[in-house]
Amino acid sequence: MTSAHFSSREDALLVDALRRGDEAAFVELVGRYGALMLRVARLYVPTRSVAEEVVQETWLGVLRGIDRFEGRSSFKTWLLRILTNIAKTRAVREGRSVPFSALAQAELETSEPSVDPDRFFPQGERWANYWASSPPRFDELPESQLLSSETLAVAREAIDGLPDAQRTVITMRDVAGFASEDVCEVLGLSEGNQRVLLHRARTRVRRALELHFKAGEA
Amino acid sequence: MKAFKFLLPGRVAPFSGFRWPVGEWVESGDEVACTAGIHACEAKHLSFWLLDELWEIELGESIARGRHKLVARSGRLTGRVEAWDMQAGDEFGAACVERVRELAARRPEAAGHLADLAGWAPHVRPAAVASLAARAFEAVQGENGYDDERAAQAAWLVGRLGLDVAA
Amino acid sequence: MASELTCKELVELVTEYLDGQLPADELERFEEHLVYCGPCVTHIEQMRETIRVAGGLREEDLDAAVADDLLAAFRGWREGAA
Numbered sequence: 001m002t003s004a005h006f007s008s009r010e011d012a013l014l015v016d017a018l019r020r021g022d023e024a025a026f027v028e029l030v031g032r033y034g035a036l037m038l039r040v041a042r043l044y045v046p047t048r049s050v051a052e053e054v055v056q057e058t059w060l061g062v063l064r065g066i067d068r069f070e071g072r073s074s075f076k077t078w079l080l081r082i083l084t085n086i087a088k089t090r091a092v093r094e095g096r097s098v099p100f101s102a103l104a105q106a107e108l109e110t111s112e113p114s115v116d117p118d119r120f121f122p123q124g125e126r127w128a129n130y131w132a133s134s135p136p137r138f139d140e141l142p143e144s145q146l147l148s149s150e151t152l153a154v155a156r157e158a159i160d161g162l163p164d165a166q167r168t169v170i171t172m173r174d175v176a177g178f179a180s181e182d183v184c185e186v187l188g189l190s191e192g193n194q195r196v197l198l199h200r201a202r203t204r205v206r207r208a209l210e211l212h213f214k215a216g217e218a
Numbered sequence: 219m220k221a222f223k224f225l226l227p228g229r230v231a232p233f234s235g236f237r238w239p240v241g242e243w244v245e246s247g248d249e250v251a252c253t254a255g256i257h258a259c260e261a262k263h264l265s266f267w268l269l270d271e272l273w274e275i276e277l278g279e280s281i282a283r284g285r286h287k288l289v290a291r292s293g294r295l296t297g298r299v300e301a302w303d304m305q306a307g308d309e310f311g312a313a314c315v316e317r318v319r320e321l322a323a324r325r326p327e328a329a330g331h332l333a334d335l336a337g338w339a340p341h342v343r344p345a346a347v348a349s350l351a352a353r354a355f356e357a358v359q360g361e362n363g364y365d366d367e368r369a370a371q372a373a374w375l376v377g378r379l380g381l382d383v384a385a
Numbered sequence: 386m387a388s389e390l391t392c393k394e395l396v397e398l399v400t401e402y403l404d405g406q407l408p409a410d411e412l413e414r415f416e417e418h419l420v421y422c423g424p425c426v427t428h429i430e431q432m433r434e435t436i437r438v439a440g441g442l443r444e445e446d447l448d449a450a451v452a453d454d455l456l457a458a459f460r461g462w463r464e465g466a467a
Contacts (some may be wrong), residue, residue, distance in 0.1 A: 005440055021463045023456075030455055035444035038451075052451050059455055063462040114396040115428070126330050126357075127350075129391035131424035138434035146434060147441050155438045174439035180404060191406075199400035206435040224420075233416060266417050284413045345421035349389060356388060364388045 005177030006032050011075040019066055030059070033076060036176055037083050040186075043103065043164055044087035046096050054090055058083045077182040080172075084186055101188045104165035107200075108193055114203045141213065151212070158208035162201050169194055170201035219277050221258035221288055222381075223295070224269035232269060243278070243294045255281045256293035261383040263287065265352075265371035268310075268345040272302035272379070301379040307344040313374050314351035315339050317367065321355060328358045390414045395425050399432050 011032075017025035037058060041051040061082050062069075069078055084100075091097045119135070121127045138146065145151065159167055159175070168187065172178040178186070184194050225231060229238040238244065246255040258275045259267055263286040278292030315336050322328040331354035339347045348371055355363035376383055390398075390411075395418055401407050402415055419426050446452070 023459065023463075026459045027456070030452060031446060034447040034452070034455070038447065039444075052448075055447075055451070056454060056458060060458055060462070063459065113393075114399070115393075117393075120391075120393050126334065127353075129393035131392045131422070134424040135427050135431060137427050138431045147438065151438060152441055155435075156442055159439070159442070170439065171444075174436050175442045175444070177440070195400055195404065195406070199397075202400060202432060202435055202439075205439060206431055209435055209438065210431065232420065267420055269420065282409070284409065286417065287413060343421065343423070346423075349421040353389065361388060 006076070008074040008076075012071060015066065015069065015071075015075050018063075029075075033079060033176075036171065037080070039171065040080065040168060041083060041087045043100055043168060044084070044091045044097075046091075046094050050090060050094060051087075054083065054087045057086050057090075061086065074179075074182065076176070076178065077186065080178075080182075080186040084188075099188065100165070100168075101193075104187070104189055104193060104197060107163050107165045108196060112200060112203075114199065116207075136210065136213065138209065138213065145213075145216075151209070154208055154212045155205055158205040159201070162204060166197050166201035166204070169197040170205070173198055174202070219280075219288075220296075220382075221260055221275050221277055222264060222299075223258045223273045223275040223293070224264075224267045225271045225273060227270045229271065229273070229295070238273075238295055240295050243292050245292045246281075246290075255289040255291060258288045258290065258293060259286060260288065261376050261381055262369065262372045264375045265345075265348045265368055268307075268343070268348060272299040273297065274299065299379055299381065302375075306378060308340075309378065310344050310371075310374065311339040311342075311347040314347045314367075314371065317370060318351050318354050321358060325358045328354055331357060390418045392418075392422060392425050392428075395422075396428055399429055402429075403432065403436075 011029070014025045014029050018029065034055065037055045038048075038051055041054040041058075042048060045051050045054060058079070062079060065082075069075070073081075088097065088099075119132060120129050121132050123129070159170060162170065169183060169189075172183045172186070173180065180191065180194065183189070184191055187194070189197070225238060229240070230236070231238065244256065256275075256277065258277055264272075266286045273295045274297045276294045276296050277288060277290035278294075280288065280290050282289040315332075318328065318332050318335055322332040331350075335347070335350050335354060338350065342350075348368075351371070352364050352367045355367040359366075375381070395415060398407060398411070398415060402412070407415055419429070447455075
């Protein structure tokens, strides 16, 4: 199964085609990034329909600016940067401008352990804080199960159930393959905060997968 | 300089998965040999890195020194220490248990550690026995106890494996 | 400070480790721990597989209506540019 990450090289070829007015290239790029753009826009503006307008405006901005895009950043980073700028401006107009960083801050305020503390020997015991028993391996499962539509559905559900900032970071990093620095720049997060959000998101998805595989054995 | 390197079966590096050639120089930055240089250790730190295969390695220009490791720009496996095998691993574990037994004789609060260790030692990898034994000493004698046990482990390995530790 | 990282401490550092962001000293303690601790190696494997599964997800497509509007906008741009 191929990864859903689209390489910068593939995108660059599509951008070249786009400059020449190639409709199929445009459709392909919209297919790749449209849904992500909508999700991110929705974090800034109050309704889905306003978010759709932001996405529309963004693509227009991209088309108008495509000749000026020099490829110094990846296309998808440039795209998301334009999107968040438009989204923020629109949010102010809509009378709602909670910056994403504030959203993230609220999530960062709480703390959650990465693994259920029950999995380790408790404080005060001889081998405190070490695994009491070994976790099950995922990589010994057959590939067909690991990347089955069922498994993907479990991951999808786990990600959809995440708080906003965690969901956005894991979607950009692990689903869409953005680099760490680019996610930080686009969302206005420090490296440290971005990593904490990513860690928590991955932790929850991992747990969901572990439970799913365990249930399968029963 | 001469140093040592532990590898997984088939000369596979544990963190990068890189398969080492024998006798050929490997430059860091080569494929995925190591992102931050070639790692190896001195004899006194052998017990921190115990894996299936032990190799002597010649290192090129030094980049850094970690607490228990050396980092160089290049390295070349010069020969396998055949004496390090499963049998030696078992004996290593037994020797660790013995030292903890002596500790428990002097310090009864280590009795529980000894009981656990003696039970686990036959079933876990040598690196685990090494860590558990060192932690047992640490629990009773603090950081110095930990360091002393690690030194004793290294001395045992040098002796048992007949290692040449002259620079 | 204890000489070794505990498993409980290690699992908090996995994302930093996978991003190559652990400082040298901490990275060394982390790697030493993986040499003796099978369960932690397994935990990291689980995280790697989790990332791989996430990478296998595809975002759903935009609503047909939205996609149509975008296509219209594109054609408008192309006419204008011609």
